[in-house]
Amino acid sequence: MTATRRAVIAGSVAVTLAAPRLARAAAGAVVVIGAGFGGATAARYLKRLDPAVDVTLVEREASIVTCPFSNAVLGGYETLQGITRSLGGLKAAGVKVVRGEASAIDLQARRVRLADGSRIAYDRLVVSPGIDLNFAGVAGYSEAAAAQMPHAWKAGAQTMLLRQQLEAMPDGGTFIVVPPANPFRCPPGPYERVSLVASYFKAKKPKSKILVLDAKDNFSKQGLFQAAWEAEFPGMIDWIAGKDGGKVESVDPAAMTVKCGFGSQKGDVVNIIPPQRAGAIAQSAALAGDNGWCPVDPMTFASTKATNVHVIGDASIAGAMPKSGSSANAQGKVAAGAILASLAGKPAPTPALNNICYSLVTPDYGISVTDVYQVTKDKGITTTPNAGGLSVRTPTDLGERKLEAAFARGWYRNISADSWG
Amino acid sequence: MRALAAFAATLLTAGVAAAQDGPSGQAMVQTCYVCHGPEGRSAEAVPALLRGQKEFVVRQMIEFKADRRPATIMNRIAKSYSDEQIAAIADYLAGLK
Incomplete structure (x- = not known):
C-alpha cells in the first residue's frame, strides 16, 4: 500500500468517526442564562443562524427593563414602560423562555439548576448574567x-x-x-x-x-x-x-x-453607584476570577475557566470593549457563531465586534463614542488605530448634536429589535 | 471623481477573497444592525441599509472613510475597515433579501 493510499483511507476513517458528532450537532441544546442585551441576542442569533438548534433562555424577570434610556426616565423624558422589553419576540423566534433563577451550574454533568429545583441539560451554555452590585x-x-x-x-x-x-x-x-x-x-x-x-x-x-x-x-x-x-x-x-x-x-x-x-x-x-462584579451565578460557578469578572477567549467568548461555557456581556472581561448593551449585543452574535461552529465540529469564525454608545445631554443634544475592534488570540480585543472615537468637539452646520440625539433614539429602537425581536 | 469610481470598481472585483483573513461580510454586517436594525431595516431615525446596491454602498463607505461625505458617526466607523472589508460588507449587503 502506498503512503498516499494509506492517507486516503485514514482520512475516510476520520470522516466516518466525525459523522455521529455532526448528527448530534443538529440536535444541539444551548441554554442561555439571562435575557438582557447579551443573552437575548445570543438566543435570537442561534435560532436565526440555525433553526434546528434547541435554545432555552432562563430569565428571572417577566420582562427586561433596560438601563439604556433609564437616565431619560430620571429626567422625566421617558417612561418606565417605554424602556421595558417583552420576551414575546424571543418566544416567537422559537426560543424556549423559562422564567426562573439559575442557582447553580453543574459543569461536569452540563446541567443548569434552577431555584425551584428543576434542571436543564445543555451541550453549550451561554452565561450572560450582567452585574451584581457590591454594596x-x-x-x-x-x-x-x-x-x-x-x-x-x-x-x-x-x-x-x-x-x-x-x-x-x-x-x-x-x-x-x-x-x-x-x-x-x-x-x-x-x-x-x-x-x-x-x-x-x-x-x-x-x-x-x-x-x-x-x-x-x-x-x-x-x-x-x-x-x-x-x-x-x-x-x-x-x-x-x-x-x-x-x-x-x-x-x-x-x-x-x-x-x-x-x-x-x-x-x-x-x-x-456602588462597585460591581459579574452576576452571582458567574461567581458561584467559579467562572469569575479574583477581580470578580469572567476571563474569556477573545475569539469566541468561551470561558477560560470551564469547557462548553461562554460568558458574554458586562460579566465578561472583553479587553478594550466597555461594559455596554451594544458590546453585549455584539458579543452575543460572536458567541452564537462560535457555538454553532463548535457543535458542527468546525473552527470558530473570525469574530466581528463593535460598540456604539450614545449619551444624551439634553433630549436634543446627543454625543457618541464608537469603536470597531481588532481581535487576536495574542493581543485580545483592541481598538482599531486611527478610527472610531468621539463625536466632533466643535459641531458644524450639519447639526451633529441634534442629529446624534435622534440617532440615540434610533439606536435604542433598533438594538432593541435586534436583541429581543 | 473618475479616479474614485475606478478605485471603487477595483474594490468590487478584488475584495471578497482577500478579506477572508478577517471577519466574513456577514459577521461584519451583523454588527451594523445594532444601529440600523435587524437585517438593516431601521425603524427610526437611522437610515436603513440598502440592498442590492453593491457599487453604491462601496462608494458611500469610501466617501465616509475619506471624510468627503458629511456624517456624525459613519466617518469614524468607516475608517475602521480596510477597502477589502468594505467590499466584503457591500457584497453581503447586496445579497440580502
Missing part, C-alpha cells in the same frame, strides 16, 4: 440603604424611586452623585445621568445644584460632557475628581451625608 464596597451603604440613597444602576423600581426623590426635591436643593471606580457597567452612564437631571432641574428647579463625587480622575466622554455642562447648565454641576478629594470614604443614609476628601457633604437626594 459592601461603599462603607455605610447596603441593599437596605438603597431605599434612602438609590443606586438606580439596575433599571426598574430603583429608577422610579430616584425619579420620585428628584421630583420631591425643593428648588435650590443639592443632588449628589457618587460614581464608582473602573470597571463598571456603562462608563458614560453616571455623566449622562448628571446631564439629564441637570436638564430637568434647568426647566423645573433652576436654583438646584449637582455635586459629583468621583472615585476616578477622568471619565468617559469627559471633554464632551464638560463642554456641554458649561454651555447648557453653567454653574449647576460641580464634578470633583478622586485626586481632588472626590473619592467617597463612607456614607450615612440616615443623615443623608457623604464623607469625602473635604469633609461631610449633605444631599437632598443622593445617588450611590
